[in-house]
Amino acid sequence: MLTAKQIALYIGWLGVFFILGxxxxxxxPYPGFSSLVAERHELRKSISKExxxxxxxxxxxxxxxxxxxxxxxxxxxxxxxxxxxxASGEPIAKGVAYLNKEGKIxxxxxxxx
Numbered sequence: 001m002l003t004a005k006q007i008a009l010y011i012g013w014l015g016v017f018f019i020l021g022x023x024x025x026x027x028x029p030y031p032g033f034s035s036l037v038a039e040r041h042e043l044r045k046s047i048s049k050e051x052x053x054x055x056x057x058x059x060x061x062x063x064x065x066x067x068x069x070x071x072x073x074x075x076x077x078x079x080x081x082x083x084x085x086x087a088s089g090e091p092i093a094k095g096v097a098y099l100n101k102e103g104k105i106x107x108x109x110x111x112x113x
Contacts, residue, residue: 076101
């Protein structure tokens with residue numbers, strides 16, 4: 001004869017089987033999504049490797065490289081400047097003015113006192 005403990009185990013296992021049998025296998029609402037994500041990840045890796053392998057010169061068109069060289073030559077001189085108040089004549093700030101060959105200011109960097 002079966003003991004109470006064994007009967008409880010059988011009933012428990014039957015309950016587990018009924019619960020598992022009642023569970024429906026839910027279909028994936030987005031079939032193939034994980035494969036698309038994996039493909040995109042691999043593509044991004046390959047693009048990253050290609051970009052690392054290329055040199056900076058080969059990525060830029062010649063025209064933009066020339067413009068950048070001309071732009072870098074635009075700043076030739078640096079002058080220390082002091083900004084003063086017109087009314088009182090007191091210094092407000094100090095900075096650096098970057099000048100081109102013609103003597104025109106191309107950029108000013110201000111440092112507060």
